[in-house]
Amino acid sequence: MDLTTTYLGMKLRNPLVMSASQVLSGELDNVRRAEDAGAAAVVLYSLFEEQLRMEARELDYHMTAGTESFAESLTYFPEPSEFCLGPEEYLKHIQKAKKAVKIPVIASLNGASLGGWTDFAKKIEQAGANALELNIYNIPANLNLSGAEVEKAYLDILKAVKSAVRIPVAVKLGARFSSIANMAKRLDDAGANGLVLFNRFYQPDVDLDALEVTPNILLSTPQAMRLPLRWIAILHGRIKADLAATSGIHTGEDVIKMLMVGANVTMLCSALLKNGVGHLHTVEQEMRNWMEKHEYESVSQMRGSMSQIQCADPTAFERAQYIRAVTTYKVS
């Protein structure tokens, strides 16, 4: 049985990729375990734009706060001759990960604005990353910012990074666009080697005791996969960029569904956080069992077979499908 697939120009032993997460890939041991459990590639945890900018400031602030004020305590900390700041630490992590495993290592940069990225993307490339996932996480809260301007910012960031590196670049984006298909096409045209669908935004919650807004981090549920499933199905065969499915992929059958609608790879995070990195092995086994039972020989055989272009009912992925769902719904 041939599980191999391709993603961002890389041949992978199967379509299972460990998704970006500090908990998962922050520890080198987990990266090794992922390889052992069958992952075909890992996306390292994201280095955040804020981290690039703010970490240095925070350190500088705390190293200097209260200094040179009182004659007895002119400083409060020993000053090391060098610091391993977040970005540098990240680069070292890439190097270590590359040494630790044979599977491709994809670095991840997370940000929302232009500036300072390009230099760092280049350093990531030099550190040995096989590819770069650009996670553009933008909540456009500015009332005067038009959708067009938001979209342009995505494209500008991509172009800036693409012009700085030779390694493939995938864009991970959210689903909140007026026209996702158009956005995907424009990213495709701007040189994205892959699209990772979709980013899950952490949604705020209200703490009624503290009267504070708190981030509510929930693991994805299998239901979450319906959204990327639709758009991968629609985009498959229509753009050049590879498609990676993420959100709600927990089982071998989930993986197969994504492949059938057109994904090159599937990325797992919540399922691994919940069940451990070793769960990759289970998912692969579930895939194999299903394929064996249904007499599939390879991943390439099934990939895109249920996409909008290839499936029997193209409207099923569009509005008609919604109308049917409503009309067939019965109150119990």
Next chain:
Amino acid sequence: MENKEAKVSNRKFMTMDGNEAVAHVAYRVNEVIAIYPITPSSNMGEWADQWASEGVKNIWGTVPTVAEMQSEGGAAGAVHGSLQTGALSTTFTASQGLLLMIPNMYKIAGELTSAVFHVSARTVATHALSIFGDHSDVMAVRGTGWAMLASASVQEAMDFAIIAQAATLESRIPFLHFFDGFRTSHEEAKIEVLAERDLRAMIDDNLVAAHRARALTPDRPLLRGTAQNPDVFFQARETCNRFYLVCPDIAQRAMDHFAKLTGRSYRLFEYHGAPDAERVIVLMASGCEPAHETVDYLNQRGDKVGVLKVRLYRPFDMKRFDEALPATAKAVGVLDRTKEPGSSGEPLYLDCVNALCEQGRGNIKIVGGRYGLSSKEFTPAMIKAVFDNLGQAKPKNHFTVGINDDVTHTSLPYDAEFSVESEKVTRAVFYGLGADGTVGANKNSIKIIGESTRNYAQGYYVYDSKKSGSMTVSHLRFGPDPIRSTYLVNKANFVACHQPVFLERYDMLKDVVPGGVFLLNTPYGPDEVWSHLPRRMQRQIVDKKLRVYVIDAVKVARESGMGGRINTVMQTCFFAISGVLPRESAVEEIKKSIRKTYGKKGEEIVQMNLKAVDSTLSHLFEVKISGGKDGGFELPPAVSREAPEFVRDVLGEIIAGRGDELPVSKLPCDGTFPTGSAAWEKRNIALDIPVWDPVTCIQCAKCVMVCPHATIRAKVYEPALLAKAPATFKSIDARDREWKGMKFTIQVAAEDCTGCGLCVDVCPAKNKTQTKLKAINMAPQAPLREAERVNWSFFLSIPDFDRRKLKVNSIPQQQLEQPLFEFSGACAGCGETPYIKLASQLFGDRMVVANATGCTSIYGGNLPTTPWAKNADGRGPAWSNSLFEDNAEFGFGYRLSIDKQKEFAAELVKKLAPQLGDELVQGLLAAAQKDESGIYEQRQRVAALKAKLQNVNTPESRQLLTIADMLVRKSVWIMGGDGWAYDIGFGGLDHVLASGRDVNALVLDTEVYSNTGGQMSKSTPRGAVAKFAAGGKPGLKKDLGLIAMSYGNVYVASVAMGARDEHTLRAFLEAESYEGPSLIIAYSHCIAHGINMTTAMQNQKAAVNSGQWLLYRYDPRRTARGENPLQLDSRPPKQKVGEYLLMENRFKMLTKSHPDHAKLLFKMAQEDTETRFRFYEYLAARKLTPEKPAEPTPPAANA
């Protein structure tokens, strides 16, 4: 020093301070360095530790071992042991630290052991502590048998460090190398740095081998350190003479050898001046430098004067002294930087008198005088006064110079305007705030000028006595020749004011020369600034024809992303205006320096500084001076005219920066000061202050409790009192049912607040329509200042709530108690002071405090003012600081004394019973005094007793009158930080806790030596980065509470106010009520943790939630009731330790400096907390099942 150019010199010129210069050498010629931090020597040890952690090797290619000890006594012992077993060893110290080394110094010298101690000479505490420089410490050890070598400048400090090392190895006499604390230790100067080959050439390895050969080793067993008897001790003591006799020759040979290597030639007694001088002054250390330049100045004008610089003070080589003193000398003035009360003269003077006498020159007139105590300025004007005195027919002897002694009339008059400053030297003074980075920028400027031009450079920095809102004054000189002016700039040609608030406080232009430059950071532009200047300043600008420049540096800094740090902006202005360097190359050098300084902190920091430089010049404007008298304002008095006379006339002068001008008669003769003085200071340092919203407020008083500066307070009072309330005074109905019908107010002392914001952070009440607002919210101070000043005054006029009617175990009620610790100069948001304030509220009117040296003693008792205060009855805490190491014993002494006097008073009461009446006697002797009412009633009885005693005129009654107040319970508090309690004072604390006596020890545990700049203590937790633990502390924090619990009769509590304030309150009440020893270990967040001080109480909460800090109480009274004495008040950890650790830079920076090690230590820290929690759970769960519960008994002394 005669500087003859060395034949080949490719040594580096660098700018550094005296401490670094010394450490540079000492580190490289030693193998073991044992240290203990003490200002101003701490930096030498810190340099050594940093180099060791970076793997820097000594001249033999090995990395010296650096060990931090628990005290200077410990450091000296460790060095002694290390020397005895053959390693080249050293230490660095000063002041009391040196005194703690005396016993070992006698031993080391008695055993003829080669060693050098490097001492940044500092005042020994007498009537007061002083961190500044004089020779009282080194003079106190002159009997130990150590050679004493004094260096006068930063260059000499480096040079003499190696000369001393070479001389000790050859002579076997240990050398004390000293230089003036702060003046030399902290002066930044451009010096030629000795290369490793110089050090190598100075050290003879055969002598090193000889040192090792004398060491103790089982391979060649020896015995040293015997006890000797009257038969031989004396003779044996005389065996060392021959070593001392040749020591000066050896030292001079080392100097001569050094001169051949470097071109810098030194003599043991070095004369400079007219060869035929008639008047000569003799002195040592940094005072030699201005004496040198004054001599040159006076001789150029026809005088015949000279200065004899004493380099090697011990052994005192009389022959060389005689040879160095010109034959023409008729009058000699010897200057000592120390005072020996009751002596026939100060030590150097007496040595010189004796030398002249023994050398047959007794006909020379010789007088002695004192100068420069505690870094008092020593200027050419004073030196000229000494020469003038020598020119008198009968020169004044035993004089002082530099002060006005209007009591015993010792002082020499001097013309303060006399100056020898060269026109070739650029002299600049910068007034900045500690927080704005001014000093850092100036240190940087010194480096730029020193290292990128041929100019010599000097920087000296004067700091504030406060830790919050503190002013710094930087004194910089640049010139083509080495700079010998070791005194503050008093003829400045450039003055910069970095903070506009200083305009209304200080006379910054008094020392600027005509035609000089004044640079002002101000929000006002060049056309509007004039009317916002004080009128005196306007006159000075016009009269002196100053050029004035303005810049809105805050705006430029903010726009560049630098927040309030205006350092780079102001530095750029200085270079642009001063012309020290051509403007373009100056800008380039600043940028180069920014890249070098900030590069390791990331590109972001570099870029924002570069941006600030680029934006500066377009915002810098010269002000056209019209000479008009429009606008302006008069400077307010430093303190209110309503202040008590002493506060107004003495403390007020110190506050205004005119302390130098106070005569002797104005100062207390025994170091005793009134309390309650901080309330008069009105520092107005807060940009924002809390503003109360009565409607949202739930009257929990948490804000009042956490306020580190006692500037936010609550009162409950009768509504009728509001009749005279100012218009903006806020009040609302009190919510507590017991206060029905009364009014409640939260009031802020706007002029005393530091703006830390802790109160807002802990406020639990949120505005129901705008949740971003709480019951208190920060708002700009300036627009509120006037109204709030009136409101505060009215608030103070409202009577305090009757203490007897308050439930002291309920925070909302207890916090109505008046704090008797207010407006301290501690860091804004200090984590220690809320605990001290709480104790002062609860027990202040009967409290006597023994305070260990450290942060607590500095913000508690550093002039000009003290936060310790009195209540309306005139009662309040009495406070004193003895030393760092003896605080527990000091407080124990209070207890013994008070108890004895109380016992005697009781005895006298019994004796006088017939005259006093049974009822009063019984009442006095049986008073419970367990609560406020009990104490109130006893005070009433004592008042009645005193009244009756007035009519009983017997010896006993007169005795009793003097001690009758002791019949009212006194609460003894022993306070200090973890450096005291865990390290240097632990032995004493342990003994006092074991004594069973009724004392309350409060340990403000910041887990680091905060006051001396963040050195590791035994309280420092595993994984924390501190000085001497640059790679994260590898070991566990000491469990002081557990050790104390082992006695069984000590009340022990571990508290964290930010985690559970009611727990803290309960612990304080229990501790004080326990009639035995109590120990409260209070977690105190600190600026040395690298945290956001505004939200620091959240750090305390996280420390407890993660289990890193435990809350517990151990109460021996429970044992007596058959209960387990330990109550573990912490819940099981609900947060990972790592999450807490990453909230604080002290831990987080380890992940940036040693990431792999950080992971390991963080993991261990998690395991530590789990283990400790389980252990305490076990201890607290033990069932005590005595067959028959013991009757409660008062604690017995264990000792």
